[in-house]
Amino acid sequence: MTAPFAPWADPAASPLIEIRDVTKRFGAFEAVKSLSLNIYEREFFAILGPSGCGKTTLMRMLAGFETPSEGAILLDGEDLSPVPPAKRPVNMMFQSYALFPHLTVEKNIAFGLKREGTPSGEIAERVTDIMRLVQLTDFARRKPDQLSGGQRQRVALARALVKRPRLLLLDEPLGALDKKLRQETQFELMNIQETLGTTFVIVTHDQEEAMTVSSRIAVMRAGELAQVATPADLYERPESRFVADFIGEVTILEGRVSGADAVGATLSAMEGAPDLRVATDTLPPLGETAWLALRPETVTITPDRPEGADNALPGTVLDIAYLGNLSTYHVALADGRVVKAQESNRFGANRRGITWEDAVWVSWEEDAGVLLQA
Amino acid sequence: MRRFSWFNATSLALGLAFLYLPILILVVYSFNESRLVTVWGGFSTKWYGELFRNEQFLEAAWVTLRVALVSATVATVLGTLAAYALVRAGRFRGRTLFSGMIYAPLVMPEVITGLSLLLLFISIGMDRGIVTITLAHITFGMCFASVVVSSRLVAFDASLEEAACDLGCTPVQAFFSVTLPVITPAIVAAWLLAFTLSLDDLVIASFTSGPGATTLPMKIYSQVRLGVTPEINALSTLLIGVVALGVVAASLAGKRMEGRADP
Numbered sequence: 238m239t240a241p242f243a244p245w246a247d248p249a250a251s252p253l254i255e256i257r258d259v260t261k262r263f264g265a266f267e268a269v270k271s272l273s274l275n276i277y278e279r280e281f282f283a284i285l286g287p288s289g290c291g292k293t294t295l296m297r298m299l300a301g302f303e304t305p306s307e308g309a310i311l312l313d314g315e316d317l318s319p320v321p322p323a324k325r326p327v328n329m330m331f332q333s334y335a336l337f338p339h340l341t342v343e344k345n346i347a348f349g350l351k352r353e354g355t356p357s358g359e360i361a362e363r364v365t366d367i368m369r370l371v372q373l374t375d376f377a378r379r380k381p382d383q384l385s386g387g388q389r390q391r392v393a394l395a396r397a398l399v400k401r402p403r404l405l406l407l408d409e410p411l412g413a414l415d416k417k418l419r420q421e422t423q424f425e426l427m428n429i430q431e432t433l434g435t436t437f438v439i440v441t442h443d444q445e446e447a448m449t450v451s452s453r454i455a456v457m458r459a460g461e462l463a464q465v466a467t468p469a470d471l472y473e474r475p476e477s478r479f480v481a482d483f484i485g486e487v488t489i490l491e492g493r494v495s496g497a498d499a500v501g502a503t504l505s506a507m508e509g510a511p512d513l514r515v516a517t518d519t520l521p522p523l524g525e526t527a528w529l530a531l532r533p534e535t536v537t538i539t540p541d542r543p544e545g546a547d548n549a550l551p552g553t554v555l556d557i558a559y560l561g562n563l564s565t566y567h568v569a570l571a572d573g574r575v576v577k578a579q580e581s582n583r584f585g586a587n588r589r590g591i592t593w594e595d596a597v598w599v600s601w602e603e604d605a606g607v608l609l610q611a
Numbered sequence: 612m613r614r615f616s617w618f619n620a621t622s623l624a625l626g627l628a629f630l631y632l633p634i635l636i637l638v639v640y641s642f643n644e645s646r647l648v649t650v651w652g653g654f655s656t657k658w659y660g661e662l663f664r665n666e667q668f669l670e671a672a673w674v675t676l677r678v679a680l681v682s683a684t685v686a687t688v689l690g691t692l693a694a695y696a697l698v699r700a701g702r703f704r705g706r707t708l709f710s711g712m713i714y715a716p717l718v719m720p721e722v723i724t725g726l727s728l729l730l731l732f733i734s735i736g737m738d739r740g741i742v743t744i745t746l747a748h749i750t751f752g753m754c755f756a757s758v759v760v761s762s763r764l765v766a767f768d769a770s771l772e773e774a775a776c777d778l779g780c781t782p783v784q785a786f787f788s789v790t791l792p793v794i795t796p797a798i799v800a801a802w803l804l805a806f807t808l809s810l811d812d813l814v815i816a817s818f819t820s821g822p823g824a825t826t827l828p829m830k831i832y833s834q835v836r837l838g839v840t841p842e843i844n845a846l847s848t849l850l851i852g853v854v855a856l857g858v859v860a861a862s863l864a865g866k867r868m869e870g871r872a873d874p
């Protein structure tokens with residue numbers, strides 16, 4: 238078995254792209270704030286964050302359409318700032334696709350190679366290959382306005398890929414596609430990335446998409462990095478309430494740290510209820526406010542107090558969201574806070590007979606949640 | 612589809628008759644055998660023959676054509692550059708003022724434009740003739756050209772140019788290999804518009820012309836004051852034909868441009 242792909246964990250690996258303390262100001266407004274980030278060769282790197290947090294600005298700085306106000310971007314250890322967009326081994330797939338309306342699919346794709354002065358025989362060969370890869374061969378002679386949304390998106394992808402860039406930037410590439418086509422395209426993208434070994438940086442609003450395709454995800458918030466981690470780490474070990482809340486569904490319970498030792502901590506979260514036990518490797522300061530983040534699928538819902546559960550709290554069912562394969566129960570605790578519990582429906586929806594207004598118990602193990610200090 | 616009612620048909624016929632009956636009469640009488648303009652004397656094309664033997668008319672037509680070709684071309688180039696600058700330069704102080712100033716001559720009474728140009732030419736001591744007419748036509752043709760081109764540029768996705776740069780173009784190459792081909796239909800439409808406006812113009816040409824440079828509309832006007840001849844009818848018919856052709860071509864170019872506006 239080969240070692241898992243994780244160059245970021247290897248101190249000897251040198252990054253393809255090194256973003257060093259980059260700040261971008263528009264007038265007095267800081268769109269990107271002193272951001273540092275390394276991206277490694279062959280990564281599929283996703284940037285996730287709420288609207289206006291600076292994702293596009295960061296991409297445009299990588300492509301060369303914006304210059305950093307401070308800091309530097311390095312490619313293979315060399316400063317990119319004096320290199321114009323045309324000379325960077327970086328290509329961008331635009332959110333609007335930006336296909337040239339006066340050129341056919343074939344000529345759109347060949348555009349970049351012609352500019353480079355590639356011999357025409359080689360151009361034809363590479364264009365044919367890439368069109369086969371993205372399944373556009375039948376549409377070679379069409380103009381962009383004779384294509385569907387998904388086909389246009391593939392032309393844009395092919396046009397950027399055919400130049401064999403070291404780094405391919407994708408700004409919300411799948412935004413215009415419906416869910417099914419989007420999923421197909423995600424897998425297509427992953428296949429292409431594996432075949433060609435190009436490094437991808439993708440911006441997306443869709444956290445599920447980011448989780449599916451990427452090797453690592455950067456979550457941005459107001460021009461800063463909130464956390465950079467693998468999809469699993471981000472989901473299971475978020476470092477802040479913002480990240481926990483942004484990725485997937487979560488219940489966050491606020492409390493005060495009442496005890497801490499080598500195996501975990503206790504959190505006093507509610508009057509008159511036993512302190513909550515949480516497994517954690519970092520010892521939180523006693524007496525400080527902290528937050529427990531619980532994923533709904535780690536919380537069990539039962540009509541009676543469960544035996545032997547590490548943590549259990551009583552409540553009443555406020556709402557049930559039926560999701561087909563799963564149901565999410567919203568349970569109101571005595572003080573009004575809501576805990577979400579998710580149960581599989583594989584034995585039929587109402588096997589437990591739990592319904593609205595029922596008095597129930599929610600319970601979870603001490604290693605189910607994450608203790609957050611921010 | 613709604614049924615085409617009698618009421619609609621009648622109003623359309625009346626409207627069109629109101630617009631085109633005078634022109635139709637003019638065209639019909641250009642084929643009149645008789646020298647009397649209002650008496651039908653049978654079909655003949657002899658006035659067209661007369662026309663082509665009339666040195667003065669031919670001379671005026673040649674002046675008009677040269678003025679129109681040169682002024683339309685220069686006006687289109689300048690108008691395109693102005694439109695590009697105004698649409699692409701982003702926000703700068705006084706941008707609204709500038710674009711307002713470009714459009715102002717469109718609504719300015721022609722008499723005033725003509726008079727102010729005349730004063731300008733006199734004050735800089737320029738001899739009036741074909742050059743001054745051409746300059747005058749460039750100024751107003753440019754306004755129309757920049758309006759037509761900028762309406763296309765506004766709809767043009769600026770990321771196309773960025774994409775071209777991303778794929779290896781310098782900004783100048785991006786303009787010539789992407790922007791220019793995409794807006795070409797608008798530029799053609801702008802040229803045709805400037806061309807027909809120049810052919811048509813009487814007022815501004817009268818103000819800015821001098822001895823020896825008489826355009827066709829000026830010639831027609833001066834002749835008509837002495838009395839309408841069938842020759843004038845024939846000439847006007849030809850002029851209508853050329854202008855109509857120009858307008859149709861311009862709107863066809865515009866159609867193509869619409870088709871491309873949303874790729």
Ligand SMILES: Nc1ncnc2c1ncn2[C@@H]1O[C@H](COP(=O)(O)OP(=O)(O)OP(=O)(O)O)[C@@H](O)[C@H]1O
Nearest residue numbers: 263266268286287288289290291292293294295442
């Ligand atoms: N050219 C500009 N001039 C001024 N402000 C700008 C400019 N470009 C972006 N901004 C601002 O910078 C911030 C970040 O913009 P950016 O486009 O990077 O956001 P984003 O994360 O891509 O958002 P979205 O998810 O909506 O695309 C926004 O507040 C935006 O208004």
Ligand SMILES: [Mg+2]
Nearest residue numbers: 292293294408
């Ligand atoms: Mg964006």
